[in-house]
Amino acid sequence: MTDRSPSSLVKAVSRQLQDVMDPELTFLSVVDMGILRDVNFKNGHIVCVITPTYSGCPATEVISKDVLKAAREIDPDAEVEVVLSPAWTTDWISLEAREKMTANGIAPPEGSSHDKAFLTGDGHTIPCPICKSKETKLISPFGSTPCKASFTCNACLEPFEHFKCF
Amino acid sequence: MHALLRLGDDALVLAQRLGEWCGHAPALEEDIALTNIALDLIGQTQSYLSLAGSLDPDAPKTDDELAFLRSENEFKNLLLVEQTNGHFGDTIARQFLFDQYALLRAKHVAQQTYDLDAAAIATKAVKEIRYHAAHSSKWIIRLGDGTSESHSRIQKSINDLWAYTGEMFTADDVDIAGSIAGLLPDLSALKTQWDIEIDSVLAEAKLVRPQDGAMKTGGRMGIHTEALGTMLAEMQILPRTHPGASW
Numbered sequence: 001m002t003d004r005s006p007s008s009l010v011k012a013v014s015r016q017l018q019d020v021m022d023p024e025l026t027f028l029s030v031v032d033m034g035i036l037r038d039v040n041f042k043n044g045h046i047v048c049v050i051t052p053t054y055s056g057c058p059a060t061e062v063i064s065k066d067v068l069k070a071a072r073e074i075d076p077d078a079e080v081e082v083v084l085s086p087a088w089t090t091d092w093i094s095l096e097a098r099e100k101m102t103a104n105g106i107a108p109p110e111g112s113s114h115d116k117a118f119l120t121g122d123g124h125t126i127p128c129p130i131c132k133s134k135e136t137k138l139i140s141p142f143g144s145t146p147c148k149a150s151f152t153c154n155a156c157l158e159p160f161e162h163f164k165c166f
Numbered sequence: 167m168h169a170l171l172r173l174g175d176d177a178l179v180l181a182q183r184l185g186e187w188c189g190h191a192p193a194l195e196e197d198i199a200l201t202n203i204a205l206d207l208i209g210q211t212q213s214y215l216s217l218a219g220s221l222d223p224d225a226p227k228t229d230d231e232l233a234f235l236r237s238e239n240e241f242k243n244l245l246l247v248e249q250t251n252g253h254f255g256d257t258i259a260r261q262f263l264f265d266q267y268a269l270l271r272a273k274h275v276a277q278q279t280y281d282l283d284a285a286a287i288a289t290k291a292v293k294e295i296r297y298h299a300a301h302s303s304k305w306i307i308r309l310g311d312g313t314s315e316s317h318s319r320i321q322k323s324i325n326d327l328w329a330y331t332g333e334m335f336t337a338d339d340v341d342i343a344g345s346i347a348g349l350l351p352d353l354s355a356l357k358t359q360w361d362i363e364i365d366s367v368l369a370e371a372k373l374v375r376p377q378d379g380a381m382k383t384g385g386r387m388g389i390h391t392e393a394l395g396t397m398l399a400e401m402q403i404l405p406r407t408h409p410g411a412s413w
Contacts, residue, residue, distance in 0.1 A: 055290050056209025084213070085286035087293065113293075140195035141301055142202040150195060166293055 006041035012074045013046050014039045020070050023062045024145050027104050030063055034092025037083065045077035051088045053166075054146035089113045090166045102129045107151065107162040126162045128153035136160075167221040168242065169344040170284060171232075172386065173275070174214030175243035178233055179394070180264060181207035182401050183251055192254050199301060200257070206294040213287040234405040238395050239388035246330035248385070248394040252323070255316070258305045259323035265299035266363045267334045267356070274351035281349050303367045310371025317372065324368075325376045332381025334360070340386070 017039065020030045030036045030050065038049040048067050052060040064080050071078035090109040098108035107129045125134045133155030140150045141164070148161040184204035191197035212229045219227035246264055251257045272295055275288035309320040335357040337345070344350030368375050384390065404411060 052209075052290075054206060054209060055213060055287070055294060056205040056207070058205075083286075084290060085282070087286070087289045140199055141297055142195070142199035144198070146202055146205055150198075164297075 009046055009075055010039050010041055013048065013071050013078065016070050016074055017048065017067060020063070020066050022059060023066070024059045025101070025104075025106075027100050028097050030067060032094050032097035032100070034088065034094070035063060036067065039071075045079060046071055046075040048078065048080050049083055050080060051083050051086075053088050057146050059145070088166075090163065093163075101163060105129050105160060106148070107160060109163050109165040111165060113165050126151055128156060128158070129160055130158050131156040167218050167223070168340045169350050170214050170218035170221070170281075172242045172340070173271075173284075174211050174218055174229075174232070175241050176247055176264075176268065177207040177214065178211040179241065179243040179397070180247040180261075181205075181211060182397060183247065183249075184257075184261075186251055187257065196254070203261070203298050203301070206291075206298070210287065210291045210294070213290075214284075217283050217287065230405070234402050238390055238398055241385075241390065241394065241398070242388060243385050243394075244330070244333050245382055245385040245391055246327065246333065248390060248397060249327065249330065250393050253319070255309055255320045255323045256326070258302055258309065259320060259327050261298065262302040262306050262367070263324075263327060263331055263364070265295060265302050266360055266367075269295045269299050270356050270359050270363075271351055274356070275349065278348045280347050284349060306367055306373070307371040310368070310373040320371075321373050324373060328376040329379060329382045332378065333383040333385060336381070336383050336386075338386055 017036055018029050018031050020036075022028050022030060022033050022035070025033070033053070035050050035053065036048065037051050038047075040047050040049070048071050050060075050064060050067060060082075064082065068078065068080045071080070091113050093109065101108040107126045110124060110126060126136055126138075127134050128136050128151075131153060133153055135154040136151050137154060138149060139152050139159070142148075143150045143161050147163055147166065149164050150159065151162050152159045181204040184200045184207070187197065187200040189197065191200055211233070215229035215232045219229060219232050244264070246260060249256075249260055269292065272288045272291045276285055276292050278285060306320065309316040311317070335353045337353045341350055341353055345352050365375060382391075
């Protein structure tokens with residue numbers, strides 16, 4: 001790194017953070033997930049702004065540490081700032097990330113978080129990420145992590161997880 | 167600070183109770199559901215207590231200090247949330263009565279502009295509690311409109327806990343000051359909405375709403391039922407026995 005100007009630092013850190021993965025969805029980066037909200041230069045150092053997904057998600061702490069470590073490889077004085085507002089929503093998960101979820105056997109969030117019916121799962125079908133059948137059944141609105149619900153497919157009989165609309 | 171402590175303590179005490187179900191729920195899915203709800207509540211606790219602690223007039227305190235180093239009479243949670251788990255129906259009845267209240271309260275806190283930090287926490291909490299409320303309501307309906315055994319047991323659970331619901335709507339000085347400032351909702355208006363939600367679910371569940379009798383209060387003043395002390399003893403033993411321990 002020869003160019004230490006704020007704009008080039010921001011650019012370099014932003015690039016670096018594309019490789020910081022969500023510890024619970026290791027095929028998705030914090031950028032894909034919409035967890036990294038901003039990278040800026042304030043008071044002479046880089047500030048990475050992140051937002052937690054669920055209030056109690058234990059991954060947030062790990063993500064914060066991982067982001068800090070990655071950013072400090074570029075700027076040793078980098079800091080992480082956690083902001084709650086505006087609240088994280090699944091609407092921020094990129095289209096590409098949703099495709100990656102399906103490829104990894106997790107049904108991505110359907111629709112918009114503003115649609116209340118998607119929140120409760122009533123009247124909407126979540127297609128099976130494995131065989132694509134729409135004959136699926138909600139087993140529990142809770143799953144292995146705060147962000148997922150448990151489903152089963154009536155066609156291929158496989159259980160699968162659905163990333164809840166939030 | 168007192169208003170924020172109430173929000174944090176309600177969430178903390180209920181989370182600890184739900185955590186006691188870990189490995190004991192009637193089905194794996196429900197074990198996961200109850201502990202997931204607990205996790206959301208712990209998250210809300212951390213946010214509310216951190217904010218409350220930062221405003222302490224004596225000396226700023228961390229969320230951990232408030233959770234682990236306060237005595238029973240310093241906790242300001244509702245008596246409802248500290249009640250023991252009982253059987254699964256008792257736990258669901260407690261959750262249902264609280265979720266509907268917590269959702270309405272969080273919606274208010276999310277929209278007020280007196281304390282924007284609290285609003286940010288509540289905005290997140292609303293999304294989480296909406297899932298909790300949907301879950302507990304569905305269980306009330308499934309158990310109430312289920313077998314004669316499940317019907318009579320969940321009816322009894324609701325009857326038994328009903329005396330703790332009055333406290334949610336009994337406004338004291340902190341509630342009144344909080345409501346005037348805008349941070350907390352007007353509890354009488356909240357009760358009207360709560361009644362509508364509760365009555366609608368109970369009707370669908372074919373359950374009878376209990377008559378309001380003498381209501382038990384005291385939690386907001388730090389006067390608790392016997393249940394809280396033993397719960398805190400277990401929750402706090404490690405940080406109190408080994409101050410500063412970490413892993």
